[in-house]
Amino acid sequence: MLKILIPTLMLIPTTWLSGAKWLWPTTLAQSFCVALVSLTWLANPSETPWTPVSSYLAADPLSSPLIALSCWLLPLMILASQNHTSPEPLTRQRLYITLLISLQLFLIVAFGATELILFYVGFEATLIPTLLIITRWGNQPDRIQAGTYFLFYTLAGSMPLLVALLTMTNSTGTLSLFTIQFSEPMELLTGGHKMWWAACMLAFLVKMPLYGIHLWLPKAHVEAPIAGSMVLAAVLLKLGGYGMIRMLPILSPLTPQLSYPFIILALWGIIMAGSICLRQTDLKSLIAYSSVSHMGLVAAAILIQTPWGLTGAIILMIAHGLTSSALFCLANINYERTHTRTMTLAQGLQLVLPLMSAWWFVGSLANLGLPPLPNLVGELMIIASLFDWAPWTIMLTGLGTLITAGYSLYMFLTTQRGATSGHVVDLEPSHTREHLLVALHVLPLLMLVAKPELIWGLAT
Numbered sequence: 001m002l003k004i005l006i007p008t009l010m011l012i013p014t015t016w017l018s019g020a021k022w023l024w025p026t027t028l029a030q031s032f033c034v035a036l037v038s039l040t041w042l043a044n045p046s047e048t049p050w051t052p053v054s055s056y057l058a059a060d061p062l063s064s065p066l067i068a069l070s071c072w073l074l075p076l077m078i079l080a081s082q083n084h085t086s087p088e089p090l091t092r093q094r095l096y097i098t099l100l101i102s103l104q105l106f107l108i109v110a111f112g113a114t115e116l117i118l119f120y121v122g123f124e125a126t127l128i129p130t131l132l133i134i135t136r137w138g139n140q141p142d143r144i145q146a147g148t149y150f151l152f153y154t155l156a157g158s159m160p161l162l163v164a165l166l167t168m169t170n171s172t173g174t175l176s177l178f179t180i181q182f183s184e185p186m187e188l189l190t191g192g193h194k195m196w197w198a199a200c201m202l203a204f205l206v207k208m209p210l211y212g213i214h215l216w217l218p219k220a221h222v223e224a225p226i227a228g229s230m231v232l233a234a235v236l237l238k239l240g241g242y243g244m245i246r247m248l249p250i251l252s253p254l255t256p257q258l259s260y261p262f263i264i265l266a267l268w269g270i271i272m273a274g275s276i277c278l279r280q281t282d283l284k285s286l287i288a289y290s291s292v293s294h295m296g297l298v299a300a301a302i303l304i305q306t307p308w309g310l311t312g313a314i315i316l317m318i319a320h321g322l323t324s325s326a327l328f329c330l331a332n333i334n335y336e337r338t339h340t341r342t343m344t345l346a347q348g349l350q351l352v353l354p355l356m357s358a359w360w361f362v363g364s365l366a367n368l369g370l371p372p373l374p375n376l377v378g379e380l381m382i383i384a385s386l387f388d389w390a391p392w393t394i395m396l397t398g399l400g401t402l403i404t405a406g407y408s409l410y411m412f413l414t415t416q417r418g419a420t421s422g423h424v425v426d427l428e429p430s431h432t433r434e435h436l437l438v439a440l441h442v443l444p445l446l447m448l449v450a451k452p453e454l455i456w457g458l459a460t
Contacts, residue, residue, distance in 0.1 A: 001057045001112055004071060007034045008108065011101045015094050023090070024082050027097050031075040038071035042454040049458070050178070056115055063111045065318050065455040066242055070107040070235050072444070073325065074100060077227040079437045080329055083336060084225065085137070096137060099129040100227055107235055111242060116165055116175040119246070120158075123203075123239055127154055130228060130236065138223040146223035149216040157206030157213070160199030167196060168250070180250060197254045200247050205262065207240030208295045211269020221288035222341075226332040229284065233291055233328060234321035241295070241317050244302045245310060252305070259303040266303070267386075267396040269296035274403030278410060283331045283341045286411055287324060290367060293404065294320045297397070301382040304389045307458075312381025314457035319374035319445060323366045326441035330360055333434050334415065337427045343411070348420035356430045357416045359438045366445060368408035369401070374448045374455070 011030055018026045041051070041064040049060045059067060077100050085093050103126060110122030127150075135147035169175055172183045206213050217237075221229050248255055273293035280286035298316055301309035331341065333356060338346040350357040369376040379401065386393040448455060 001054075001059065001108075004034060004038050004067070005057075005105070005108060007037075008071075008074075008101060008105055012098055015097045015101065020090050023093060023097070024078065028075055028078045031071075031078060031101075035068075035071045035075055038068045042068055050114075055176070055178075056118055057109070057112045058114050059112055060458070062245060062314065062457045063242070065314065065457070066111045066235070066238055067108055069238075069318055069321050070104055070111065072440075073231060073234050073321075074104045076325070076329075076437060076440055077230050079433060079440075080230060080332065081225065081227045082433065084332075096133070096227075099133055100231075103129040103133075103231060107239075110239060114177045116168075116177070116180075116246075119243070120162060120165060123207075123243065124154075124158055126236060126239070127151065130232065133228040134220055134224045137225040137228070139225065140223050142219070143223040146216075146219040150220045153206055153209075153213065153216040154203075157203040161203035164196050164199040177246065194254060194258060197251050197258050200251060201244065201262070204240040204243040204247070205299065207243070208237055208299055209240070209292060210262065210265055210299055211272055211292060211296055212265055214269070214273070214292045217292060218285050218288040221291075221328075222282060222284050226328060229288075229328040229332075230325045233287070233324040237291060237295055238317045238321060241298050241302060241313060244299070245313070248302065248305060255303070255305060259305075263300050263303050266296040266299040267393060267400075269293065270400035271396060271403065274400055274407060277407035278403065280407075281342050281344065283334070283343050283346075283411070283415065284328065285341075286343075286407065287327045287331060290404070290407065291320070291324055293400065294324075297379065297382050297400070300386060300393075304385065306385045306389065308381055308388075309385035310458065311456045312378045312385060314378075315374050315452065315455055316378030316382060318455045319366075319378055319448070322441050322445050323363065323375060326359075326363050326438055327367060329434075329437050329441065330356070330363055333430065338424050343414040345421060346424055347414055347418045348416070349424065350416040351420050352424065352427050353430050355435065359435070359442070360412055360416050362442055363438070364408045364412035366442070367411075368405040372449050373445055374452060375445075377452060 011027060014030055015027055041059050050058045078097060081096065085096055106122050106125040110119055110126065113119035113122055131147050131151055134150065135143050165175060172180060174180055174183060209217050220232060224232065270293050273289045273296065277286050277289045280289065294316065298313045301313040334346055334349065335341055340346050366373050366375055369379050383397045386397055
């Protein structure tokens with residue numbers, strides 16, 4: 001863990017001491033080295049599931065894919081942000097990169113924490129840099145409102161979780177993930193205990209987000225700069241799923257009876273969010289709502305608490321992180337040229353940017369779950385486990401899969417096919433930097449097809 005944390009921490013002086021000419025290349029090179037080193041965790045050579053660094057930080061097969069994803073994303077965010085921050089003063093560019101680095105540090109602390117209170121601190125600390133990135137570097141006037149939504153939804157969900165964790169400390173005497181499994185199971189019988197279960201889950205369901213408490217997500221995505229959208233879609237939504245997987249075994253006596261309304265809401269959200277995608281005109285908003293739909297599957301899989309469902313949830317979280325981040329990068333590449341996110345105003349781009357159209361095609365197919373990509377593997381495992389839990393769920397999950405295919409193809413056809421608008425003909429060609437950026441999202445997806453056991457979590 002320290003071989004990742006210390007170089008990440010040293011990125012901050014690198015950012016502030018590098019010359020103007022070398023700022024972006026040096027931070028990119030160092031962060032990419034950190035990302036490559038983080039991949040060694042996926043092997044997990046230890047005899048026990050945990051690879052401890054100290055009594056407070058450790059990695060196990062559940063957290064190491066998510067830590068590796070967080071580290072992999074930092075060089076990609078730097079690569080994606082280089083163009084649109086170049087007109088800014090040098091100090092603001094340094095501050096922007098520092099916020100991205102601090103976000104990675106907080107994410108490593110959150111995913112690697114073995115104490116639930118430390119996890120809570122990392123979980124909440126990610127709010128500050130994300131809020132600053134959205135409100136300071138967003139494009140539209142509505143960014144302040146988007147930041148307010150993001151702040152208050154997250155804080156309103158998280159405060160009950162803090163109270164619940166403090167109550168748990170009193171009853172069990174420990175919040176360490178190493179020892180809490182060996183403590184006496186809690187007597188959860190009264191109505192107050194049911195409120196306590198809901199308090200533990202609410203913060204994570206808001207973060208995922210569950211349909212019904214998802215309104216902050218499209219706002220935040222649409223107003224955020226490209227790095228904000230990438231980290232929100234790829235990693236911050238996964239904090240909710242990770243927290244649920246960690247907390248639910250501790251709350252196990254109450255989960256089977258209390259999870260029903262949330263499972264129904266998650267499954268209904270797959271249909272509703274997918275249907276909203278079919279009517280979107282804003283490209284980033286469409287990709288944001290598709291995240292709500294996919295996270296509904298993940299939430300339902302985690303709540304039914306079966307090994308097959310949990311494995312599918314982890315695989316889908318990693319695959320969705322790479323896919324949606326790639327789609328946001330592609331949307332940003334279009335936006336930097338056409339200066340509009342409205343799909344009907346920027347259609348027919350295949351004639352202008354033919355090679356970029358190939359990346360759009362791969363990204364759209366990954367989003368709808370093309371075999372043999374991990375997206376399909378995760379979705380099939382979740383759908384099979386939900387069908388085994390209750391056969392009627394196949395109606396909702398099957399319809400959701402059809403709608404996902406519909407809006408993914410609609411997104412591809414609207415942006416790439418059709419008559420090219422008159423005002424988007426004179427566009428600059430795509431750059432090597434942009435092709436490298438999308439390739440570094442797609443290649444890990446393709447490689448995971450060959451070795452999926454790296455990301456199927458605790459099933460090993």
